[in-house]
Amino acid sequence: MSSSWRDVPMPPAVARLPRNSAGRPVPGNIAWYEADDDGAILVTRDDELGGHVTCPCTPGRGTPRFGEQCPMQQRLLMRQRRCGLCTQAITPLAQLVFVGESDAAYYLEPPLHPLCAAYALKVCPVLHAAGESIEVALTTSYTLAEDRITGVSADGALRRAVFPVGDPAAHHLAVLEFYLAFPHTPERLTAPTWLAQHAPKLLP
Numbered sequence: 001m002s003s004s005w006r007d008v009p010m011p012p013a014v015a016r017l018p019r020n021s022a023g024r025p026v027p028g029n030i031a032w033y034e035a036d037d038d039g040a041i042l043v044t045r046d047d048e049l050g051g052h053v054t055c056p057c058t059p060g061r062g063t064p065r066f067g068e069q070c071p072m073q074q075r076l077l078m079r080q081r082r083c084g085l086c087t088q089a090i091t092p093l094a095q096l097v098f099v100g101e102s103d104a105a106y107y108l109e110p111p112l113h114p115l116c117a118a119y120a121l122k123v124c125p126v127l128h129a130a131g132e133s134i135e136v137a138l139t140t141s142y143t144l145a146e147d148r149i150t151g152v153s154a155d156g157a158l159r160r161a162v163f164p165v166g167d168p169a170a171h172h173l174a175v176l177e178f179y180l181a182f183p184h185t186p187e188r189l190t191a192p193t194w195l196a197q198h199a200p201k202l203l204p
Ligand SMILES: [Zn+2]
Pocket: 031, 032, 055, 056, 057, 058, 070, 071, 072, 073
């Protein structure tokens, strides 16, 4: 890894993102907290989604919590085929990149533009530390499923289940939090191999 994330050139759409206090661009799927936010999970209901988790955060306001996804932003990005880093649309039929563990069947993080994936892999300390155990899945399309909260166990942990999108029973039984993306016939490479041999180059 280069000495600092500051040395890695930002794609133009990434440079326009809101920043944290250190000046680091904050990915579009990340949750923000304002001082008066107690972190409670807010649930509402409508005809389209049934019960679902909502979120009052506004990107750029307050403090971002890296590693924690905003359910509203995550669902918007997943449904609209927009990049989880820069939030811009990914052209239909264009290649997109999911980043995760080896042979992941599905992804909880939205797809990325190849250029944005290359940037994220270079600057994210968590992804960098994981090295060869992080894989990219390259594809042009994906199917969504619903990750819903079905209840709370005695120790306070949330119970979850996966449902097809739009399952009417799920609307009543469970609360939608995130979408899961299942890539179609992905080509999988370790992140270091992809970066070294195939990823688009980040230009200053
Ligand atoms: Zn939010």
